[in-house]
Amino acid sequence: MNVLVWLAAILFLLMVLVGGKKGARSFIALFLNFGVLFTTILVMTDPNADPVILTIIASTVISCITLFYINEVTSTTKTAFISTMITIVILIFFIVIVTNTTMIQGFGEEEVGELYIFSFYIGVDFVKIAASVIIMSTIGAITDIAISIASPMREIFHHHPTISRKDLFRAGLSIGRDILGTNTNTLFFAFFGGYLALLFWFKDLSYSVGEIVNSKVFSAEMITILCAGIGIALVIPITSSITAYYLVKTREKNELSK
């Protein structure tokens, strides 16, 4: 039997054992997200489709699945969803500028060796695809932080119903700061683990520091890690302010209707 099938089966079993129904939903959500990502890639092969717009659409669907399907539609997941989308749109503007100036798109000279049988003139805009790759690799982390801030903020609001918007915002920021470190770590180690082969390559072929830093492969990986980190930090104030605004607004509405 295939390694992947086995691993997937074990993961499913563990998720159901630990998480019950919600665990099963989390597992199905992984599959649905893979489907969305895969469909996006298929549509991206059409030269007339704009990869950046496709990425925004895909991110919307992915965060809907992650937030609403696993956690159900509540005011918490709704604010988390809005915050995720705002962060992604801001981040995508920044990343498009970055990929346009840094010339990290496509494949590095270390990679093309084994791709020599392929035609590289395929009419798809690789600069935009590079931007899409960076956004896609952060989307999981951004939704995670948005929900991790929105849900305890709601608890705080529940326990202190008269809290001011500013205090609520500050509480959100402080929750965000506490998880900032572990979340950046999660992504960094994931990338380090993935790039281990690249690091060996550089060390084995004794690249100089100058050659490593300027090579397309390395700078692309570094820029991905750094942009992911920027996204993780940005989502904190955005989620805090949106959740604070939403909760206080609904309280005012309720008071008015009374």
Next chain:
Amino acid sequence: MTGFVNKFKKLTYKQILLYSIITLCFVASVFFVNHNYSFYERPIVKVIETNLEDSTEVIDKNDNKDLLFTQQIKAELKNSEDKGQLIHLTNEYSASGAYDQEYKVGNELFVSIDNNTENTELTGTITDVKRDKYVLMIAWIFIFTLLIIGKKQGLYSVISLAVNAALLSYALDIYLHTSNISLLLICAISVLLFTAISLLLVNGFNEKTYSAIVATLLGTFISLLITYLVMVLTSENGLRYEEMGFLTRPPQMIFMAGLLIGSLGAVMDVAITMSSSIFGLYEKNNNIPIKALKTSGLEIGKDIMGTMTNILFFAYISGSIPALILYLKNAYPLSSTLSMNLSLEIARALSGGIGIVLTIPIGLYTALFFVNRKRAKL
């Protein structure tokens, strides 16, 4: 009151010092990276004039249309013995830019200069782009964003990242220079250090952190063991190492070491979330029954399980998007495209997911163990 004012003054003094150090580092590094031409042995040029010569439409054998351009570039040499001289370069690029790009005035490029004595004008070929200043600028934007939003915690995250990256590089050096140590052993030791450094730096020396460290180590190693057993039992059926790229060493070892390090961050995240929520509940109410702690812990675990597995999933798989598009556009069969490019990434994501889910009960029970020990001491 005076004590408060003094404290305030002391704090701002420290902060002013910190801010000025950071600003100084920023200015110095930006200045350096824009004037470091003489540190490079390869000739560097700065583009001062570009001229689009002609453009042709090309259609490859799979009916993909693209535009090819030829660009004449006049550039000034920034280092080497011909510093200051002008050089003529030709650049061919495509509209899609998978392996090439248009150069604009102001771009800095690495070139190799042709040796011809007959011609008075220098000519050469472009070998690469000087990207160090871009990487540095984005690194600074990252550091400033983290500092502004995260304050002290942001600073700690930056420090922990830098220390971990240095540690990883050092560990690889040790491995490369002492050929008889297994890579897995080196990585296992590094994992110990990574875990201790990251968690202690962010959360300090307390039982909460110790419990998270124990849970992280158990979670990572058990999930690695499970993946290893599956790989042995299925004799690695379905894993395609040939597209791993950058192969200078046996791929299995690198893959396993990558698994160990890659899932570590996520497992740490789960472990610290579990232990801080259990300890938080215990500190609020010292008499809380173990059963109540267990139920709340499991509820928290269920909440984070889905989003955490998603983080790893997207972080691993997104990197393959350009390769997938290249394969598909070259009419490569869909199933082979997927298995060639995604088998390792999916295996990584699944194995990391197993680590995350396993760490929920492991983190819960280690936290309970530490809580019980604390209670017995009272």
